[in-house]
Amino acid sequence: MSFKQGLIRARSHLIFLFGLLTAFLLVIWLEGITLQQTSNDKFTDLMETTHPQSSVEPRPLTTEEQAWAKTAWAYFKNNTMPETGLANSVDNYNSSTLWDTSSYLMAIISAHRLEMIGDTEFDSRLIMALKSLAELPLFDKQLPNKVYNTRTLAMVDYKNQVSKDGIGWSAIDIGRILVPFNVLVWNYPQHTRAVEKVLARWDMEPMLQQGSMFGAAISDEGKTIYLQEGRLGYEEYAAKSFNLMGMDVSVALDYFNHLNLVDIYGVDIATDSRTPEQYQAHNYVVSEPYILDGIEFGWDRVSQELAWRVYQVQEKRFQDTGILTAVSEDNIDQAPYFVYNTVFTGGKAWNAITESGEDASEFKSLSTKAAFGWHALYETDYTKKLIETASKLYDEEKGWYSGLYEKTGKPNKALTANTNGIILESLAYKALGPLLKRRQIVASK
Numbered sequence: 353m354s355f356k357q358g359l360i361r362a363r364s365h366l367i368f369l370f371g372l373l374t375a376f377l378l379v380i381w382l383e384g385i386t387l388q389q390t391s392n393d394k395f396t397d398l399m400e401t402t403h404p405q406s407s408v409e410p411r412p413l414t415t416e417e418q419a420w421a422k423t424a425w426a427y428f429k430n431n432t433m434p435e436t437g438l439a440n441s442v443d444n445y446n447s448s449t450l451w452d453t454s455s456y457l458m459a460i461i462s463a464h465r466l467e468m469i470g471d472t473e474f475d476s477r478l479i480m481a482l483k484s485l486a487e488l489p490l491f492d493k494q495l496p497n498k499v500y501n502t503r504t505l506a507m508v509d510y511k512n513q514v515s516k517d518g519i520g521w522s523a524i525d526i527g528r529i530l531v532p533f534n535v536l537v538w539n540y541p542q543h544t545r546a547v548e549k550v551l552a553r554w555d556m557e558p559m560l561q562q563g564s565m566f567g568a569a570i571s572d573e574g575k576t577i578y579l580q581e582g583r584l585g586y587e588e589y590a591a592k593s594f595n596l597m598g599m600d601v602s603v604a605l606d607y608f609n610h611l612n613l614v615d616i617y618g619v620d621i622a623t624d625s626r627t628p629e630q631y632q633a634h635n636y637v638v639s640e641p642y643i644l645d646g647i648e649f650g651w652d653r654v655s656q657e658l659a660w661r662v663y664q665v666q667e668k669r670f671q672d673t674g675i676l677t678a679v680s681e682d683n684i685d686q687a688p689y690f691v692y693n694t695v696f697t698g699g700k701a702w703n704a705i706t707e708s709g710e711d712a713s714e715f716k717s718l719s720t721k722a723a724f725g726w727h728a729l730y731e732t733d734y735t736k737k738l739i740e741t742a743s744k745l746y747d748e749e750k751g752w753y754s755g756l757y758e759k760t761g762k763p764n765k766a767l768t769a770n771t772n773g774i775i776l777e778s779l780a781y782k783a784l785g786p787l788l789k790r791r792q793i794v795a796s797k
Contacts, residue, residue: 408731410785413466420724420743421779425463427751427772428456437480438502442683443750443767446502447512450525455773457481457532458648461787462773462780475542482546486553491518491568492576494555498522523565523581526554527590531648534596535788556599563603565591583635584611584624588655589645607654616701617668622658623696634709637662637695640680643725643774647781648788662695663726667734669702675758678722678738682754683766684715691715717755717764720745721774728778 413421431440439459441452448456457478464474489507491497497507497518507518533551536543558578559566567581582590582604591604603609612625624635642659645651651659666677679693679702691712693704704712723742727735745753745763752775754766780787 408729408782410781410783413779413783416743417779417782418466421463421466421468421776423746423748424752424772424775424779425459425468426749427767427769428459428463430750431769432456432477433502435503436484436505437477438484438500438505439769440502441769445512447499447508448502448769449499450496450522450529452769452773453481453485454525454529454532455770457529458535458787459769459773459776461532461535462776465780465784465787466776478536478540478543479546482543482550486546486549489518490553491521492558494558495521495526495568496554498525517570520569520576521559521567523559523567524586524590526559527565527593530593530597531644531788534593539789551597560594560599560601563600563605565594565601565604579633581633583626583633584622585637585641585658589641592645592649607658614696614701616665616696617672619661619665619668621661621665621696628698628709634692634697634705634707636681636692636697638680638692639663639666639678639719639722639725640774643680643722643729643778646729646786647725647777648786650786650788659729663730665695666726667732670734670737676718676738676741676756678719678726678742679717680719680722682717682719682721682764682771683768684717684754684764685766686715688712689766691717693717693719714759715764716758718742718758719755720752721754721771721778724775724778728782 427443428439431443432438433440433446438448438453439456440446441448460469460474460477460481463469464471469477484505485496488496488500488505491507497515498520499508499510499512500506501508501512501514506514507516509515509519533547536547558568561578565581565587566578569577569579571577581587584607587604588607591601594601595605607622610625612623613620614623615621621637623637626633626635628634639662642655642662645655646659666679669675669677679695681690681692683690688706688710691704691706693716695701697703698705698709702716704716706712718738718741720742723735723738727739741756745756747753747765747767751767751772753763754768754771755764756762757764777787
C-alpha cells in the first residue's frame with residue numbers, strides 16, 4: 353500500500369483525532385479564561401493557597417499493591433457477560449448503568465497498563481464491549497437509556513425490569529463513559545473506529561443546551577421531560593470529557609456559577625447553591641468526582657484546591673471524633689441498597705441520605721474506593737490509616753467490598769463494578785500517573 357493510499361484509508365481516524373486535539377486546546381484556553389474571570393470576584397481567596405497536583409510521584413506497585421489490583425480484577429473476571437462483553441454493576445446482578453460500564457472500561461485500561469492482562473485480552477474485551485455499546489437501543493432513539501440488562505442489552509428500569517421505551521438518560525453518566533472513549537482515542541488508536549461507531553448513533557443536541565447538560569426522564573403523563581443535570585463536583589467532572597470531544601459545556605465547566613462556601617471544621621468547603629426544592633436534585637459533596645478528576649484528568653487549578661479541601665475536612669473529622677472518614681456514594685448490602693455518605697448535603701455536614709433524600713444515617717460508612725483514591729493522590733499519614741483499614745475489606749475471589757459501617761464496624765459486603773474499577777484506576781494512577789494522557793499517542797502493538 354502506498355503512503356497516499358494509507359492516508360486515504362486513515363482519513364476518518366485523522367479527522368477524529370484532529371477534532372479531539374482542537375478540543376483539548378480549547379480546554380486549556382477555557383481554563384485560562386475561567387481563572388481570569390474569577391480572579392476579581394468574591395471567591396478570589398479560594399485560589400490564594402493552592403496545593404500541589406499530588407504529593408505522590410508515580411512508582412512501581414509493591415507486591416501487596418499488585419495483589420490488591422488482582423483482587424479488583426477478580427470482580428470483572430466473575431461479572432463480564434459472555435453474551436455481550438459488558439460487566440454487571442453489582443455482583444451477579446445482570447444490570448448496568450453507563451457510569452458502571454465506564455468503570456469496567458477504565459478497569460480494562462488500568463489492568464492492561466499494570467500488565468495484568470496482555471494485548472490479546474485487552475483488545476478482545478474492548479472489541480466486544482464497544483460492539484455491544486454500538487448496538488444498544490436508545491431512549492427516544494437519541495441517547496443511551498439510564499440502565500440496561502447486561503445479558504440481553506434490553507432497556508430496563510432500576511429494578512432490572514424490561515422497559516420497552518426506557519426511563520430516560522443521564523448526562524452525568526454519558527459524560528463519564530466519554531472518559532474511557534477519550535483514553536482509547538488518544539492512546540489506543542486501533543479502537544478509534546469502534547468508538548466512532550458508538551458515538552455516531554448518539555444525538556447529543558437534546559442533552560447539551562447553551563453550555564449546560566440536561567438529563568431526560570419520563571413524566572407522570574408518560575412524556576419525555578428534560579432537566580438540567582449535574583451539581584458541583586460531578587457536573588464539572590462530567591463536562592470535561594464532553595469538552596474534550598469538542599462540545600459546548602462552557603456553563604457546566606464553570607465551578608463558580610453556583611458555588612457557596614460552607615465552613616466545616618474551619619475549612620471552607622465548596623457546595624452548590626442550587627436547592628433540591630427548586631431544582632429537584634440534591635447536591636452531594638463527596639470524594640468520588642474529585643478523586644476521578646485527579647486520577648483520570650489530572651486536576652486543573654480550581655479542582656485541585658476544591659479536592660484538597662474535601663480531603664482535608666475528612667481528616668479533621670477523624671482528628672475530632674476518632675472515626676476514620678472517607679465518604680462517597682456507595683451501594684450497600686441491605687435496603688435501601690444505595691446511599692450517599694457525604695461531607696455536606698441537605699444543609700447538614702456529614703449527612704447520609706438516599707437518592708430520594710431520606711435519612712440514612714445508620715448506614716454511614718468508610719468508602720473503600722475513596723480510601724484507595726485519596727491514598728493514591730496524597731499518601732499522607734492519614735491516608736495510610738485509611739488504607740490500613742480498607743485493605744482488609746475484600747474477598748480474594750470476588751473483589752473489594754464497598755466499605756465499612758461506622759455504627760457496627762462490620763464490612764459493607766456489596767461488591768460492585770464502581771468500587772473495583774476505581775480501585776484499579778487508583779493503583780494504575782499510583783504506578784503511572786493520570787490515565788488520560790492527552791499528549792501521547794501509544795502506538796498499536
